Amino acid sequence: MIALACDHAAIELKKDIINLLDEMGLEYNDFGTNETKSCDYPIYAARAARAVASGQCERGIIICGTGIGMSIAANKVPGIRCVACSEPYSAKLSRMHNNSNILALGARVIGSGTAVMIARTWLETQFEAGRHKRRVHMISLIENGEELE
Numbered sequence: 001m002i003a004l005a006c007d008h009a010a011i012e013l014k015k016d017i018i019n020l021l022d023e024m025g026l027e028y029n030d031f032g033t034n035e036t037k038s039c040d041y042p043i044y045a046a047r048a049a050r051a052v053a054s055g056q057c058e059r060g061i062i063i064c065g066t067g068i069g070m071s072i073a074a075n076k077v078p079g080i081r082c083v084a085c086s087e088p089y090s091a092k093l094s095r096m097h098n099n100s101n102i103l104a105l106g107a108r109v110i111g112s113g114t115a116v117m118i119a120r121t122w123l124e125t126q127f128e129a130g131r132h133k134r135r136v137h138m139i140s141l142i143e144n145g146e147e148l149e
Helices: 008-024 041-054 068-074 088-096 112-124 131-143
Strands: 002-006 028-030 059-064 082-084 102-106
Touching (some): 002 008, 041 068, 068 102, 088 112
Parallel strands (some): 002 028
């Protein structure tokens, strides 16, 4: 299950991501918004991030004007490793090396075709684990206020 959320700037791009998820046969839970009226993006980022952190959803895709605001808000939820991507290579490596669990996209900075390519790449890429598992664990330690050295 994929947690999906956007703000008012990203309604149309969210529809394209929904089409991708349908094409890939992936179920999703849409946490809003579904209106073009101006709204506060942290509400929707938090809803999706909490669904991922709780295990209700395996991963999430969140979308706002740049992807930055939503990613900052989502990353405040413990257990979330959200990455804002504008090209597929970073999306792929964020999964392989960082085990990112939420992808943030910017509807005003990338076109629909690029966004769908980024999302597909991110959804199809698995975490490599190995040496990266240790590093992701270190990120969790930092998140929990622990010292690394």
